[in-house]
Amino acid sequence: MAETSISNSPESLAQDACRWLVDQICAKQTDPQGTYSLALSGGSTPKRLYQLLAEIEEAAAVDWKRVLLIWGDERNVPADSPESNYRMVKENLLDKVAIPANSIFAMPEPGGDAADSAILYEQLLRERLGESTPFPSLDCVLLGMGDDVHTASLFPETSALGEQDRWVVANWVEKLDCWRMTLTAPFINSAKNVVFLVAGAGKRDALKTVWDGPFEPLKYPSQLIKPKGKLRFMVDETAVAGLTPPGLS
Numbered sequence: 330m331a332e333t334s335i336s337n338s339p340e341s342l343a344q345d346a347c348r349w350l351v352d353q354i355c356a357k358q359t360d361p362q363g364t365y366s367l368a369l370s371g372g373s374t375p376k377r378l379y380q381l382l383a384e385i386e387e388a389a390a391v392d393w394k395r396v397l398l399i400w401g402d403e404r405n406v407p408a409d410s411p412e413s414n415y416r417m418v419k420e421n422l423l424d425k426v427a428i429p430a431n432s433i434f435a436m437p438e439p440g441g442d443a444a445d446s447a448i449l450y451e452q453l454l455r456e457r458l459g460e461s462t463p464f465p466s467l468d469c470v471l472l473g474m475g476d477d478v479h480t481a482s483l484f485p486e487t488s489a490l491g492e493q494d495r496w497v498v499a500n501w502v503e504k505l506d507c508w509r510m511t512l513t514a515p516f517i518n519s520a521k522n523v524v525f526l527v528a529g530a531g532k533r534d535a536l537k538t539v540w541d542g543p544f545e546p547l548k549y550p551s552q553l554i555k556p557k558g559k560l561r562f563m564v565d566e567t568a569v570a571g572l573t574p575p576g577l578s
């Protein structure tokens with residue numbers, strides 16, 4: 330059963346999400362060997378969360394040497410492109426907090442051959458996370474949601490939606506006329522926690538489709554996200570106006 334928490338604005342959503350994430354990381358790190366594995370979302374919604382991870386007092390308790398950062402998806406553009414999810418995280422978090430390079434696993438060689446990048450990324454993740462079969466269980470995957478109900482780079486009617494074995498794939502997105510690289514749905518679903526961060530009235534219909542719509546995951550890919558672990562929707566008031574969110578907390 331999913332849980333939902335509602336914040337009264339995008340800013341308070343970022344604050345609430347940041348505090349939730351810091352609590353999760355610190356709880357794992359009470360084990361001296363505990364390393365928290367976190368897949369970061371791209372897009373604009375999590376940007377403020379990343380900024381706050383570098384700013385709020387509570388985050389000072391995080392031992393970043395024991396946080397493993399990976400990316401849930403990436404645009405197939407160079408790492409210094411304004412479109413790059415890596416660049417967004419770098420500007421808002423990595424340039425502000427001392428995180429060791431071996432804790433940061435961005436998708437390799439973006440902007441080249443997306444299929445090669447996806448294969449290389451999966452190899453890197455297998456080396457770092459271990460050859461867990463069929464999938465490793467990340468501590469947390471952060472996700473956004475598009476108004477077309479896509480998540481990560483799992484877009485409607487695209488080939489990545491059917492992938493059941495790979496951890497990472499390249500995905501041609503016709504509507505954007507571009508290649509993306511993305512974690513696959515079964516990889517995401519193996520996580521202990523999956524958190525959708527969704528804000529704004531423009532996402533209301535997408536949330537309604539996920540919560541109450543017909544199950545048609547090829548049209549509505551966020552419906553594929555049914556983790557073995559906990560599913561949490563962290564939303565703002567405008568995104569859920571008039572809706573009945575699951576598991577309100």
Ligand code: 6PG
Nearest residue numbers: 371372373374473474475480481
């Ligand atoms: C990306 C994200 C994508 C994003 C949604 C929502 O690379 O853009 O992975 O899935 O989370 O498109 O984006 P916003 O947060 O900008 O609305």
